[in-house]
Amino acid sequence: MSPAPAKPVDRQLPSDEARALLGLTRDLVERELHPRAAEDEAAGRFPREVFRTIGEAGLLSLPYGEQYGGGEQPYEVYLQVLEELASGWLAVGLGVSVHTLSCHALATFGTDEQRDRWLPGMLSGEQLGAYCLSEPQSGSDAAALRTKAELQGDEYVVNGTKAWITHGGFADFYSAMVRTGVEGSRGISCLLVPADSEGLTAAAPEHKMGMTSSPTAQLNFDGVRVGRDRLLGDEGQGFQIALSALDSGRLGIAACAIGVAQAALDLAVDYAGTRQQFGRPIADFQGLSFMLADMATQIEAGRALYLAAARRRDAGIAFSKEAAMAKLFCTDAAMRVTTDAVQVLGGYGYTQDYPAERYMREAKVLQIVEGTNQIQRLVIGRHLSGK
Ligand SMILES: Cc1cc2nc3c(=O)[nH]c(=O)nc-3n(C[C@H](O)[C@H](O)[C@H](O)COP(=O)(O)OP(=O)(O)OC[C@H]3O[C@@H](n4cnc5c(N)ncnc54)[C@H](O)[C@@H]3O)c2cc1C
Numbered sequence: 001m002s003p004a005p006a007k008p009v010d011r012q013l014p015s016d017e018a019r020a021l022l023g024l025t026r027d028l029v030e031r032e033l034h035p036r037a038a039e040d041e042a043a044g045r046f047p048r049e050v051f052r053t054i055g056e057a058g059l060l061s062l063p064y065g066e067q068y069g070g071g072e073q074p075y076e077v078y079l080q081v082l083e084e085l086a087s088g089w090l091a092v093g094l095g096v097s098v099h100t101l102s103c104h105a106l107a108t109f110g111t112d113e114q115r116d117r118w119l120p121g122m123l124s125g126e127q128l129g130a131y132c133l134s135e136p137q138s139g140s141d142a143a144a145l146r147t148k149a150e151l152q153g154d155e156y157v158v159n160g161t162k163a164w165i166t167h168g169g170f171a172d173f174y175s176a177m178v179r180t181g182v183e184g185s186r187g188i189s190c191l192l193v194p195a196d197s198e199g200l201t202a203a204a205p206e207h208k209m210g211m212t213s214s215p216t217a218q219l220n221f222d223g224v225r226v227g228r229d230r231l232l233g234d235e236g237q238g239f240q241i242a243l244s245a246l247d248s249g250r251l252g253i254a255a256c257a258i259g260v261a262q263a264a265l266d267l268a269v270d271y272a273g274t275r276q277q278f279g280r281p282i283a284d285f286q287g288l289s290f291m292l293a294d295m296a297t298q299i300e301a302g303r304a305l306y307l308a309a310a311r312r313r314d315a316g317i318a319f320s321k322e323a324a325m326a327k328l329f330c331t332d333a334a335m336r337v338t339t340d341a342v343q344v345l346g347g348y349g350y351t352q353d354y355p356a357e358r359y360m361r362e363a364k365v366l367q368i369v370e371g372t373n374q375i376q377r378l379v380i381g382r383h384l385s386g387k
Pocket residue numbers: 098130131132133134137138139140141163164165166167208216365368369370371372373374375378
């Protein structure tokens with residue numbers, strides 16, 4: 001059963017343009033995402049054409065500069081758009097966030113010539129990107145990656161396996177962290193790899209607990225030749241690039257988490273207002289209305305936290321610690337809120353008749369991706385101790 005359209009979130013937005021953008025996003029969610037999300041999730045079908053529609057609407061390039069075809073929007077606006085998309089369908093919200101992450105290396109560390117050549121295509125909405133850091137043996141300890149790139153003349157020859165790649169096998173380009181030098185974080189570089197490179201293949205998508213319409217796959221590099229001109233930043237700068245992308249990406253995950261939590265709350269409030277027990281709507285029982293109040297409070301707190309971090313980013317102030325805090329808090333809140341939404345719906349919450357169980361399965365992955373929540377605590381702890 002699809003949830004009834006909820007009242008729009010009462011947002012504080014910086015401009016009329018931002019208000020129009022959020023309105024456009026909500027329309028798109030109602031028209032393109034709600035009608036098919038449950039069915040495509042159940043079938044494990046990747047909605048590639050939805051990304052084209054989103055791209056045509058200009059929503060695949062919001063935080064990047066206008067001269068390259070981006071939307072030139074502040075992060076606080078981009079993230080709220082992401083939140084709305086994720087509230088309709090996490091696989092789409094997270095997909096937009098991953099695409100944005102995959103453009104970061106070129107947009108931020110590329111030369112003018114590289115940006116002129118490749119960025120407009122990546123931001124046009126036609127191409128979809130993926131970000132390749134994790135490997136089978138290196139997840140949290142990302143600096144232990146082994147995929148090797150050896151320079152032969154004017155080309156790098158890449159061999160190795162990347163794991164858990166969102167859009168793996170469906171993307172048009174991959175921003176890939178590879179080892180070009182010594183062991184550890186200083187021997188890593190970033191390459192922009194076209195998806196149709198010879199020797200680059202994707203395994204079948206993983207069978208996941210949730211977000212089944214978003215493909216997650218291993219990528220195998222078997223002697224893949226990548227032009228030296230596709231090195232982004234300097235040799236050895238790849239780990240710095242990866243972490244810088246993740247600071248921004250984590251804010252995207254935080255916004256997606258609040259989107260999923262908001263969808264779960266809207267469903268729970270709607271259900272509690274109509275479901276009757278003991279001759280009254282269950283929302284009249286204090287035990288339940290307090291639960292709804294706690295859910296709403298966690299969502300508002302999470303939204304305030306990710307927006308505060310985004311506003312620091314927009315102002316050019318350091319935001320790495322705040323991004324880790326927002327990712328940690330918002331994704332833990334989403335897990336609690338979606339679990340409580342299942343409880344509010346009682347037995348129906350545990351069935352696929354309502355999307356509450358889907359929201360709960362979706363929330364779980366957000367505590368794992370782009371640095372598990374243990375790693376976020378580690379990042380925050382290091383900031384506190386100055387290490
Ligand atoms: C659906 C999905 C999509 C993904 N998409 C991408 C993608 O597009 N690109 C990409 O590069 N990666 C992607 N990932 C990979 C993701 O980033 C990793 O799964 C994550 O970083 C954790 O790595 P791991 O799975 O190897 O777990 P491990 O690192 O093996 O961790 C296992 C457990 O140990 C804990 N742990 C590890 N080290 C510490 C420590 N020092 N202190 C405390 N606890 C610790 C972890 O928190 C976790 O609970 C995706 C993963 C999933 C599930």
